[in-house]
Amino acid sequence: MLTHGSPSQLEAIADTEVSLLNPTTFRGLMRTRPELTYAVAVYLAESTYEAVLLLEHNLFRSVQQRVSRHLLEMASPTTDGLVVQTDQAALANAIGSVREVVARALQKLSDAGAIRRSRRQIWIEDPTLLRTIAAGRDRRSAAEREAPVAAVPVPGAGVRSRQAWSQSILGDQDLQVRDALLGDAAVVRYPAGAQISRGGDSYRVLLVHSGRLRAKVTAWDGREVTVRYVTAGQFAALPAMLTHGAPSSMEAVTPVEATLLDPALFRRLLRTRADLAYEVAVHLAELTYQSVLNLEENLFGSVQARVCRHLLEMAVPTVNGLVVHADQADLANAIGSVREVVSRALKKLADVGTIRRYRRQIWIEDPRSLRALAEADLGTRSYR
Numbered sequence: 485m486l487t488h489g490s491p492s493q494l495e496a497i498a499d500t501e502v503s504l505l506n507p508t509t510f511r512g513l514m515r516t517r518p519e520l521t522y523a524v525a526v527y528l529a530e531s532t533y534e535a536v537l538l539l540e541h542n543l544f545r546s547v548q549q550r551v552s553r554h555l556l557e558m559a560s561p562t563t564d565g566l567v568v569q570t571d572q573a574a575l576a577n578a579i580g581s582v583r584e585v586v587a588r589a590l591q592k593l594s595d596a597g598a599i600r601r602s603r604r605q606i607w608i609e610d611p612t613l614l615r616t617i618a619a620g621r622d623r624r625s626a627a628e629r630e631a632p633v634a635a636v637p638v639p640g641a642g643v644r645s646r647q648a649w650s651q652s653i654l655g656d657q658d659l660q661v662r663d664a665l666l667g668d669a670a671v672v673r674y675p676a677g678a679q680i681s682r683g684g685d686s687y688r689v690l691l692v693h694s695g696r697l698r699a700k701v702t703a704w705d706g707r708e709v710t711v712r713y714v715t716a717g718q719f720a721a722l723p724a725m726l727t728h729g730a731p732s733s734m735e736a737v738t739p740v741e742a743t744l745l746d747p748a749l750f751r752r753l754l755r756t757r758a759d760l761a762y763e764v765a766v767h768l769a770e771l772t773y774q775s776v777l778n779l780e781e782n783l784f785g786s787v788q789a790r791v792c793r794h795l796l797e798m799a800v801p802t803v804n805g806l807v808v809h810a811d812q813a814d815l816a817n818a819i820g821s822v823r824e825v826v827s828r829a830l831k832k833l834a835d836v837g838t839i840r841r842y843r844r845q846i847w848i849e850d851p852r853s854l855r856a857l858a859e860a861d862l863g864t865r866s867y868r
Contacts, residue, residue, distance in 0.1 A: 485507040485510060485511065485769075486511070486528075486765060486766045486769035486770075487766075487769050487770055487773050489773075490773070491773055491776040491777050491780065492776050497558070498560075498569065514758070514761075514762055514765065515758055515759070515762050516758055517758060518754070518755060518756055518757060518758040518761050519755070521754075521758055521761035521762050521765055522754050522755050522761050524765050525726055525754065525761055525764050525765040525768055526726045526727070528723075528765060528768035528769050528771075528772055529722070529723035529724075529725075529726035529727045529768055530726075530727055531768075531772045532723040532768060532771045532772045532775055533723060533724075533727050533729075533730070533731050535772060535775035535776055535778075535779060536699075536701060536711050536731040536732055536775060537731050538779055539701065539709065539711065539775070539778060539779045539782060540701040540703075540709075540731065541553060542579070542580060542779065542782070542783055543701075543703075543707075543709055543782055543820050544701075544703035544707060544709075544820075545620060546589075546620070547579065547581055547585050547586065547588075547589045548589040548592055548593065548617060549617060549618050549619075549620050550579040550581070551575060551579060551586060551589045551590065551593070552593065552598070552614050552615075552617045552618035553618040554575060554578045554579055555568050555575075555593075555599065555606060555608060555614060556608070556611070556614055556615060556618060558570060558578075559608055564607075565607060565608065565609075566607070566608040566611060567605050567606070567607050567608070568605070568606040568607075568608070569604060569605060570604065570606060571604045572586050572587050572590065575590070580783045580784075590606070593614070593617070596613065596617075597609055597610055597613070598610045598613045598614045598617065599614070632678075632679050632680055632681050632682055632686060632688075635670075635672030635673065635674055635680075635744065636672060636673045636674070637670055637671070637672055638671040638672060638673050638741060639671075641671035641693070641741070642666070642671075644671070644693045644694075644741065645666050645669070645671055645691070645693065645743045646662070646666065647693070648691050648692065648693045648716060648717050648742075648743065649662050649666060649691060649743075651716065651717030652691060652717045652718065652719060653719070653763055653764075653766075653767050654760070654763055654764075656763075657759065657760055657763070661753060661757060661760055664749065664753060665745055665746070665749065665750060665753070666691075666743060666745075668746075669743045669744060669745050669746065670743070670744045671693070671741065671742070671743050671744070672741070672742060672743075672744050673739065673740065673741050673742075674695075674736040674739070674740045674742075675736065675739055676736055676737065676738050676739050677735065677736060678735060678736045678740075679733060679734075679735050680697065680720075680733075680734040680735060680736060680740075681721070681730065681733060681734045682733045683729075683730050683731060683732055683733045684729050684730065685728060685729045686730075687721045687724035687725070687729065687730040687734075687747075688720070688721060688734070688744060689719070689720065689721045689722065689724070689725050689744070689745040689746075689747045689750060690714075690719065690720040690721065690742040690743065690744060690745065691718075691719055691742060691743040691745060692714055692715060692716050692717065692718055692719075692720065692740060692741075692742045693716060693741040693742055693743065694716050694739075694740065694741045695715075695716070695736060695737075695738045695739050695740030695741060695742075696713055696714070696715050696736075696737040696738045696740070696798070697713070697714040697715075697720055697734055697735065697736055697737065697740055698710050698711075698712070698713050698714070698734070698735060698737050698818070699711040699712045699714070699720070699730075699732040699733070699734050700732055700733055700734075700735065700817075701731065701732045701733075702733065707817075707820060708817040708818070708820065709782065709817075709818070709819060709820030710794065710817075710818045710819070710820075711732045711775070711778065712771070712774070712775075712778075713737070713797050713798070719745075719767075720734060720742075721734065722764060722767065722768065722771075723768060723771060725747040725750060725751065726751070726768075737798070738800075738809070781793070782819075782820060786860075787819065787821055787825050787826065787829050788829045788832060788833070788857060789857060789858055789859075789860055790819040790821070791815055791819060791826060791829045791830065791833070792833070792854050792855075792857045792858035793858040794815060794818045794819055795808050795815075795839065795846060795848060795854060796848075796851070796854060796855060796858060798810060798818070799848055799851075804847075805847060805848065805849070806847070806848040806851060807845050807846070807847050807848070808845070808846040808847075808848070809844060809845060810844065810846060811844045812826050812827050812830065815830070830846070833854070833857075836853070837849055837850060838850045838853045838854050838857070839854070
């Protein structure tokens with residue numbers, strides 16, 4: 485409704501009764517009713533949070549864990565207990581796997597006493613055990629459990645803060661909103677590689693002046709995947725501000741300067757300013773949209789397409805062209821793959837003249853071809 489389109493299809497998995505709302509009327513009410521718009525913004529922030537968890541779950545969890553999670557989500561209470569009206573093929577579709585693999589996972593759950601199968605029904609015999617299997621190990625790596633790096637305060641940077649605001653999604657807001665949020669806010673710097681927040685309630689709401697951040701999720705064994713990049717004129721952790729926590733950690737890819745915003749003040753303004761809340765809600769809807777596309781790409785896109793996308797997003801313009809300051813290991817972390825696989829993808833790109841590698845630099849020789857390769861698998865999005 486707010487992005488005027490959806491990246492996903494909707495289907496009824498059971499008999500369903502719904503109310504069909506008028507999106508134009510809904511948007512009109514949101515522009516004038518801050519309490520409604522705030523509630524929608526919180527809902528969208530929670531949707532973004534859930535999309536990131538879903539990405540982490542599908543990339544880093546076993547099929548058995550993913551099957552367990554979907555059984556718990558699909559279960560319906562009856563007088564005889566919790567039941568899921570489904571079969572192996574439907575579950576395989578739900579988790580993006582194949583029927584034979586799901587069949588083995590169900591057999592293991594049945595052998596453990598967590599479920600019982602009967603034709604197209606799966607009865608949950610031990611919900612506690614199923615939840616334990618779905619949860620698995622601690623999602624955070626040892627690195628993510630470490631304390632974030634302390635920011636270095638930057639005095640006298642108010643002009644750069646206002647310039648970043650003017651480039652942002654809130655640049656058209658009146659000066660009263662801008663001055664309220666930026667007035668007493670600190671400007672800080674982080675060195676490249678610094679961990680800014682580790683997820684959970686340690687989030688920091690930032691307006692980036694210069695540099696590049698990335699939000700990432702990390703498996704317990706150290707594998708990583710990038711959720712989103714944040715560059716100059718963009719906000720970091722707005723969803724976390726409304727959900728009071730983040731499923732991803734945040735690190736500086738390059739040296740970063742940013743304004744550190746007060747989340748409590750930001751929330752108070754959102755509750756009273758419908759115009760501000762509406763702009764933030766639209767931004768959150770776009771983030772949710774992008775999170776679904778990100779999930780689709782990581783599940784169904786080739787490694788080469790994912791490498792191409794990240795090269796385009798990480799590229800920095802110079803007088804000599806577009807350059808990415810990264811190596812194979814950095815790219816492998818960015819896309820949730822391994823160094824050897826990424827190395828082969830980069831060699832293919834270099835062989836056809838799309839990129840040129842030099843030490844820890846990757847020069848983009850043919851941005852148009854790289855963009856075409858990034859879109860080849862799914863063909864529905866545009867990279868700028």
